[in-house]
Amino acid sequence: MRVLLHVxxxxxxxxTGRLVDYEAADISPDMSFLEMLDVVNDRLTVKGEEPxxxxxxxxxxxxGSCGMMIxxxxxxxxxxxxxxxxxxxxxxxxxxIWIEPxxxxxxxxxxxxxxxxxxxxxxxxxxxxxxxxTGSAQDGNAIPIPKQNADQAMDAAACIGCGACVxxxxxxxxxxxxxxxxxxxxxxPQGQPERMKRALAMVHQMDLETFGGCTxxxxxxxxxxxxxxxxTIAQMHRDYMLATAIRREESAIGGTG
Amino acid sequence: xxxxxxxxxxxxxxxxxxxxxxxxxxLVNPANKRKYSVIVVGSGxxxxxxxxxxxxxxxxVSCFCFQDSPRRAHSIAAQGGINAAKNYQNDGDSIWRLFxxxxxxxxxxxxxxxxxxxxxxxxxIIDQCVAQGVPFAREYGGxxxxxxxxxxxxxxxxxxxxxxxxxxxxxxxxALEKEIARGGVTMHSRHEMLELVVVDGKxxxxxxxxLVTGAVEAHVADAVVLGTGGYGNAFYLSTNAKxxxxxxxxxxxKKGAAFANPCFTQIxxxxxxxxxxxxxxxxxxxxxxxxxxxxxxxxxxxxxxxKPDEIPEQDRDYYLERKYPSFGNLSPRDIASRAAKExxxxxxxxxxxxxxxxxxxxxxxxxxxxxxxxxxxxxxxxMYERITDENPYKQPMRIYPAVHYTMGxxxxxxxxxxxxxxxxVIGEANFSDHGANRLGASALMQGLADGYFVLPSTIGDYxxxxxxxxxxxxxxxxxxxIDDVNARTAKLLAIKGKRSADSIHKELGHxxxxxxxxARNAKGLREALAAIPKLREEFWSNxxxxxxxxxxxxxxEKAGRLADFLEFAELMCTDALHREESxxxxxxxxxxxxxxxxxxxxxxxxxxxxxxxxxxxKAPVLNKEPLEFENVHLSTRSYK
Numbered sequence: 044m045r046v047l048l049h050v051x052x053x054x055x056x057x058x059t060g061r062l063v064d065y066e067a068a069d070i071s072p073d074m075s076f077l078e079m080l081d082v083v084n085d086r087l088t089v090k091g092e093e094p095x096x097x098x099x100x101x102x103x104x105x106x107g108s109c110g111m112m113i114x115x116x117x118x119x120x121x122x123x124x125x126x127x128x129x130x131x132x133x134x135x136x137x138x139x140i141w142i143e144p145x146x147x148x149x150x151x152x153x154x155x156x157x158x159x160x161x162x163x164x165x166x167x168x169x170x171x172x173x174x175x176x177t178g179s180a181q182d183g184n185a186i187p188i189p190k191q192n193a194d195q196a197m198d199a200a201a202c203i204g205c206g207a208c209v210x211x212x213x214x215x216x217x218x219x220x221x222x223x224x225x226x227x228x229x230x231x232p233q234g235q236p237e238r239m240k241r242a243l244a245m246v247h248q249m250d251l252e253t254f255g256g257c258t259x260x261x262x263x264x265x266x267x268x269x270x271x272x273x274x275t276i277a278q279m280h281r282d283y284m285l286a287t288a289i290r291r292e293e294s295a296i297g298g299t300g
Numbered sequence: 301x302x303x304x305x306x307x308x309x310x311x312x313x314x315x316x317x318x319x320x321x322x323x324x325x326x327l328v329n330p331a332n333k334r335k336y337s338v339i340v341v342g343s344g345x346x347x348x349x350x351x352x353x354x355x356x357x358x359x360x361v362s363c364f365c366f367q368d369s370p371r372r373a374h375s376i377a378a379q380g381g382i383n384a385a386k387n388y389q390n391d392g393d394s395i396w397r398l399f400x401x402x403x404x405x406x407x408x409x410x411x412x413x414x415x416x417x418x419x420x421x422x423x424x425i426i427d428q429c430v431a432q433g434v435p436f437a438r439e440y441g442g443x444x445x446x447x448x449x450x451x452x453x454x455x456x457x458x459x460x461x462x463x464x465x466x467x468x469x470x471x472x473x474x475a476l477e478k479e480i481a482r483g484g485v486t487m488h489s490r491h492e493m494l495e496l497v498v499v500d501g502k503x504x505x506x507x508x509x510x511l512v513t514g515a516v517e518a519h520v521a522d523a524v525v526l527g528t529g530g531y532g533n534a535f536y537l538s539t540n541a542k543x544x545x546x547x548x549x550x551x552x553x554k555k556g557a558a559f560a561n562p563c564f565t566q567i568x569x570x571x572x573x574x575x576x577x578x579x580x581x582x583x584x585x586x587x588x589x590x591x592x593x594x595x596x597x598x599x600x601x602x603x604x605x606x607k608p609d610e611i612p613e614q615d616r617d618y619y620l621e622r623k624y625p626s627f628g629n630l631s632p633r634d635i636a637s638r639a640a641k642e643x644x645x646x647x648x649x650x651x652x653x654x655x656x657x658x659x660x661x662x663x664x665x666x667x668x669x670x671x672x673x674x675x676x677x678x679x680x681x682x683m684y685e686r687i688t689d690e691n692p693y694k695q696p697m698r699i700y701p702a703v704h705y706t707m708g709x710x711x712x713x714x715x716x717x718x719x720x721x722x723x724x725v726i727g728e729a730n731f732s733d734h735g736a737n738r739l740g741a742s743a744l745m746q747g748l749a750d751g752y753f754v755l756p757s758t759i760g761d762y763x764x765x766x767x768x769x770x771x772x773x774x775x776x777x778x779x780x781x782i783d784d785v786n787a788r789t790a791k792l793l794a795i796k797g798k799r800s801a802d803s804i805h806k807e808l809g810h811x812x813x814x815x816x817x818x819a820r821n822a823k824g825l826r827e828a829l830a831a832i833p834k835l836r837e838e839f840w841s842n843x844x845x846x847x848x849x850x851x852x853x854x855x856x857e858k859a860g861r862l863a864d865f866l867e868f869a870e871l872m873c874t875d876a877l878h879r880e881e882s883x884x885x886x887x888x889x890x891x892x893x894x895x896x897x898x899x900x901x902x903x904x905x906x907x908x909x910x911x912x913x914x915x916x917x918k919a920p921v922l923n924k925e926p927l928e929f930e931n932v933h934l935s936t937r938s939y940k
Contacts, residue, residue, distance in 0.1 A: 055851065071578055073576055073578075074576075074578045075687075078578045078579070078580050081578070081580055081802065082578060084800075085800045085802060085803065087846075088800040088844050088845075088846060088855060089798060089799070089844060091796070091846055092846055093846045093847045093855075094846065094855060096852055096854055099542060100372055100541040100542055100543050101374060101376065101541040101542075102541070102542060102581045102583075103581075103583050103584075105377050105463065105466055106374070106376050106541060108368065108372050121686075124686060128683070128686050128687070130686070130687070130689075153512055154851070154852045159368070160368060160369065161489070163369065164369050164480075164487075164489075167473075167474060167477045168477045168478070168480055168481035171474055172477060173431065173432050173433045173474070174478060175428070175431035175432050175475075176353075177352070177356055177428060177752045177753070177756065178424075178428075178753075180427035180428045180430065181427060182427055183386070183426040183444055184386075184388060184444055186430075187438075187441060187443055189438075190438045190439065190440050193435050193436070193437070193438040196433070197435040197437075200460075200467060201463065203466075204369065227433065228433050231435065233432070234433050
């Protein structure tokens with residue numbers, strides 16, 4: 044098959060970008076979307092032109108490296124699917140395909156389709172962990188965890204940190220990403236001691252990174268390749284409000300700010 | 301010039317070695333730890349757990365990864381699970397049994413003492429991960445669930461759906477981020493290590509390229525740790541992530557670190573078959589599927605064109621169950637892979653090109669219901685359908701072996717230190733624990749054992765004993781290494797040829813897969829050894845790398861990695877040619893039993909082959925570490 048691509052090309056962080064047209068001929072429907080880009084890039088390389096830069100690594104939908112807007116949808120038209128797992132059989136011969144990077148102030152473009160998602164790491168640094176220094180753990184079966192809680196924690200922990208939720212959100216909010224981690228750890232007994240501190244710190248960091256607020260459009264849930272539910276955002280809001288209330292009490296008792 | 305390999309295995313009974321050694325090692329006083337700096341290259345299970353644990357101890361750590369975030373290291377893609385000798389199932393497991401299974405599974409080519417220690421700390425890993433909030437699968441009573449895996453007759457594998465590697469890595473990554481926030485670790489994402497710096501015989505730093513700006517930088521430390529994974533991508537097509545490469549370990553090899561058993565590569569039996577020339581990587585279907593799936597091909601070659609449901613039971617050959625009745629579909633990986641190759645070579649393979657076998661869930665669905673199967677393997681079935689456009693609930697999966705893991709790696713002693721003092725190697729990057737074949741669910745175990753528990757103890761002994769001198773990047777060894785890196789980049793960019801790195805890499809992969817893959821023979825290996833230098837010449841005269849070195853340049857990254865693969869491939873074939881026996885994943889056609897099983901030669905080859913770089917254009921020097929089996933009886937490995 045043959046498709047016509049309109050690809051965002053941008054030489055560097057400060058440079059002005061533009062859409063450039065490429066014809067991709069002799070494409071097999073069994074190719075993944077990224078393999079189609081490989082073919083285009085190979086042809087560009089042989090001509091001495093710079094290939095299209097895009098992030099990718101595992102190509103099996105789990106590392107979260109790849110991510111691009113394909114015809115205006117994060118990761119393209121197939122639900123619950125990352126760009127690397129999308130196959131050309133989702134398109135028709137002669138289709139036009141628009142490919143752009145994630146668009147968000149907090150994800151500046153580095154080159155072409157490659158963006159800087161360091162803000163996600165900093166949100167995790169703020170509190171997306173359980174402080175359990177190596178060697179200090181008790182036996183793994185010492186605290187039973189109801190299967191339902193473990194399953195719900197796993198549902199939220201499935202987040203791959205790709206950034207599709209941010210790219211899909213009209214506010215470029217990172218709420219789904221942040222809430223997934225808060226929900227994962229909040230479902231487990233090991234996550235309880237730091238639960239309130241975590242909610243406050245992670246939400247605060249999300250704001251500092253210039254992500255927008257959540258107004259419950261629900262686009263994030265639609266775009267998420269791992270099916271993370273916006274119920275997690277409700278959980279995040281509950282934890283955050285409770286944490287704010289408790290913090291006031293603690294301050295009042297302890298007399299510290 | 302030969303290096304004397306000193307494995308430094310502590311004396312005493314096997315079960316007491318590690319405890320005794322931990323007592324005998326020198327400690328670094330808590331207040332002094334912050335005076336020492338450690339570089340950790342790689343942020344997968346081994347690297348991230350090591351960096352976090354070293355920082356918690358008080359060392360100043362710098363951690364490097366080529367991805368945009370440490371969370372994306374390829375450990376994340378491990379599916380099935382992690383072994384531990386917890387014996388929660390009361391089915392007869394023990395540290396000794398895990399140790400025994402691993403040594404036997406590795407076809408008696410691993411070091412007993414290391415494997416025993418691995419089995420010992422396996423139980424601590426599960427505890428540690430649970431404490432971090434890893435959402436392992438649980439039973440209704442709230443306790444941890446287990447599943448079985450290949451090469452074992454007990455259920456000792458802990459798992460988090462089909463995403464165990466992801467959850468374990470996120471646990472280690474979160475511990476790492478916690479330490480970054482605390483200031484104990486400085487993280488350098490999108491940085492690639494391009495040179496190791498050795499000063500006065502000790503590893504003292506690395507040279508990196510900032511993949512965004514192209515800046516070449518020197519980093520100095522008192523010790524260097526490589527957790528940079530395996531070299532399976534030498535084959536181009538493998539289950540590894542696209543970025544996985546041999547550069548860090550190969551650069552260390554060229555600086556004097558011995559490379560052990562490079563021919564030991566693992567071909568995983570259950571991967572989705574190649575669909576066409578465009579294929580950029582292969583996708584694994586977890587070994588755990590073999591718990592419920594039955595592997596078969598038609599008995600008669602003429603049936604291979606028929607639809608699977610039209611082939612009656614009596615015309616199917618469930619060859620693993622037939623050949624290996626006691627392990628059946630859960631036979632170890634090397635054995636299952638070879639058996640698949642064998643039936644396809646007989647013309648009974650299914651799917652395009654006849655390179656596939658069926659993995660059939662019809663019986664399991666009948667027995668357990670579709671919903672149970674969905675709960676166990678739902679995400680894997682979806683992945684399969686997305687890639688092949690076939691529904692595995694309705695028709696059997698088609699699978700074929702693919703390169704998955706490399707047991708070989710830099711040689712390390714009991715302390716995980718290479719032949720270069722101060723250079724430590726952990727996880728898949730070292731050679732130590734899996735012998736000639738790794739059992740399923742043991743890679744995660746080894747990466748985390750090394751990173752959480754072994755290295756943080758042993759590196760203290762090195763620092764306390766060697767007392768490294770003060771040093772900074774103005775030392776001539778660093779400027780020389782920077783010059784080397786810059787010269788190499790300039791040379792690559794100056795070629796301005798006509799072929800993409802990928803097209804040359806595919807050619808290399810084809811040579812290795814045909815000549816140094818699931819079955820090898822002397823003739824084929826000699827042909828490969830003649831073909832690889834020619835391809836290398838083609839690369840250095842005809843590769844096309846658009847763009848410059850002073851920007852994000854993915855073509856340059858690929859070409860740099862391929863340049864190292866093109867040299868390393870020769871070392872693989874040299875090792876495969878010299879090992880005149882069959883063991884584990886290394887199957888030499890000249891050495892097999894009458895019924896086609898691997899024929900080991902313990903008298904002549906019960907050793908680790910540690911190759912030493914001898915200089916440009918010179919044959920590498922072979923050093924041998926004899927393997928002594930004092931606790932496990934060397935026997936013919938049988939899964940019948």
